[in-house]
Structure formats: structure tokens, C-alpha cells
Amino acid sequence: AQSVTQPDIHITVSEGASLELRCNYSYGATPYLFWYVQSPGQGLQLLLKYFSGDTLVQGIKGFEAEFKRSQSSFNLRKPSVHWSDAAEYFCAVGRYSGGGADGLTFGKGTHLIIQP
Amino acid sequence: DARVTQTPRDKVTEMGQEVTMRCQPILGHNTVFWYRQTMMQGLELLAYFRNRAPLDDSGMPKDRFSAEMPDATLATLKIQPSEPRDSAVYFCASVRTGGAFETQYFGPGTRLLVL
Numbered sequence: 001a002q003s004v005t006q007p008d009i010h011i012t013v014s015e016g017a018s019l020e021l022r023c024n025y026s027y028g029a030t031p032y033l034f035w036y037v038q039s040p041g042q043g044l045q046l047l048l049k050y051f052s053g054d055t056l057v058q059g060i061k062g063f064e065a066e067f068k069r070s071q072s073s074f075n076l077r078k079p080s081v082h083w084s085d086a087a088e089y090f091c092a093v094g095r096y097s098g099g100g101a102d103g104l105t106f107g108k109g110t111h112l113i114i115q116p
Numbered sequence: 117d118a119r120v121t122q123t124p125r126d127k128v129t130e131m132g133q134e135v136t137m138r139c140q141p142i143l144g145h146n147t148v149f150w151y152r153q154t155m156m157q158g159l160e161l162l163a164y165f166r167n168r169a170p171l172d173d174s175g176m177p178k179d180r181f182s183a184e185m186p187d188a189t190l191a192t193l194k195i196q197p198s199e200p201r202d203s204a205v206y207f208c209a210s211v212r213t214g215g216a217f218e219t220q221y222f223g224p225g226t227r228l229l230v231l
Contacts, residue, residue, distance in 0.1 A: 034219075036222075042225075043120075043207060043222040043224045043225055044207070044209075044222040045222075046219050046220075046221075049219065090159065092159075094220075099171075099213065100146075100147060100166065100213025100218065101147055101211045101213050101218045101220065102164070102172070103149055103161035103164055103175075104151075104159075104161065104220060105161070106158055106159040106160075107158070108158045109158060109159075
């Protein structure tokens with residue numbers, strides 16, 4: 001069975017500083033990987049996704065993620081954070097059957113705090 | 117801007133009562149998921165449908181939970197009887213499964229509190 005680990009429950013970053021959120025996955029086949037963001041009281045919004053091709057993926061809001069198969073990692077990065085980036089971030093691995101998308105398995109999330 | 121809608125947004129009920137949550141997927145999306153979010157367990161997949169047929173409900177407590185999709189524009193999740201441990205945020209998501217690597221779009225969630 002697949003699993004996702006986000007080792008950091010909380011991360012505090014100063015506004016303007018760089019950010020890296022860690023994600024490790026366990027999956028028997030080629031993984032479909034996603035990063036979602038959740039603001040308080042809101043649903044989840046997709047930041048970026050990866051299946052194949054270039055291992056550096058660009059997403060919305062200036063985020064990027066790098067897939068490293070040897071490390072089973074899919075870390076999320078941003079060169080300079082803004083106060084509006086404060087939120088909960090979830091890494092997920094997707095399953096796909098012959099019929100299409102199946103369910104996502106999520107990590108426990110990383111709560112990002114931005115210091116002024 | 118197409119969105120997944122969920123009703124109600126908030127629900128407070130007493131233990132033993134029936135709870136029904138509704139989801140309207142994005143028009144044209146043929147796969148609908150139900151997830152539950154709690155502090156302890158995080159986000160968990162409860163059940164999902166493709167072309168209105170249930171595919172997997174192994175994440176759902178069978179004795180009290182039921183999920184249906186009476187038509188392509190409505191999915192429901194029912195809890196009967198509800199218990200305090202069911203308190204959580206329930207999310208619906210939909211995807212247009214025309215191929216691999218499709219994005220799941222999430223609704224705003226139903227926040228359930230069972231007293």
C-alpha cells in the first residue's frame with residue numbers, strides 16, 4: 001500500500017525567505033505526486049503535480065517541486081515566501097487504475113507559519 | 117469558474133441523529149470522492165464513484181455510513197446514527213477521468229460536529 005510522510009508538522013519562515021517542505025512517499029509503481037494547499041476553513045487547492053518527464057515541476061503561486069526517485073522524495077520549494085503563503089500544505093500520491101483516477105493518499109500535512 | 121459545491125457547510129447535531137451531506141461535482145466530471153479530515157487521522161479516503169457506480173468504500177465504516185450517487189449531479193454521504201467520533205470535516209472531490217494524471221478538485225467541505 002502507498003504512504004506519504006511529511007516529517008515536519010510545523011515550519012516557521014520569515015517573510016521573504018526561501019522555503020522547502022519535505023515529502024517522502026512509498027509506492028510500488030511509478031507515483032503520481034501532488035501538492036495541495038489548504039487555507040483555514042477552505043478546501044484544498046492544487047499547487048502542482050508530477051507523473052513523468054522533467055523532475056522539476058512548476059506550479060501556481062511561485063511554487064516548484066523536485067521529484068527524486070532515488071530518495072523517494074517530492075519536496076516543495078519557493079524562493080521567497082509571502083505572508084499569504086501561511087497555510088497547511090499536503091503532499092499526496094495518487095492511484096490510477098485502468099478506468100482512471102482512484103483515490104489520493106495524503107501525508108499528515110505541514111503547517112506553515114510566516115513571520116513578519 | 118466551475119467548482120465543487122457541498123452542503124451544508126456546517127452541521128451540529130446530537131449523537132444518534134441522522135446526518136446527510138451533499139455534493140455537486142463539477143459538470144462533466146465522472147468520478148466523485150469522499151474524504152474525511154480529522155486532527156488525528158488527517159485526510160482519509162472514505163469512498164468513491166465512477167460514472168455513478170461505487171468503486172471502493174473500504175475506508176468507510178459500513179455499519180453507519182452510506183454513500184450514494186442518485187444522479188450525475190449529486191453525491192450523498194449519510195451517517196446513521198451519528199456518533200461524536202464522526203466529528204470531522206468531510207470533503208467531496210471530483211475529477212474528469214478522461215485519462216491518467218487528472219486533477220481532483222475539492223469542495224469547501226462540510227464541518228460536522230456531533231455532540
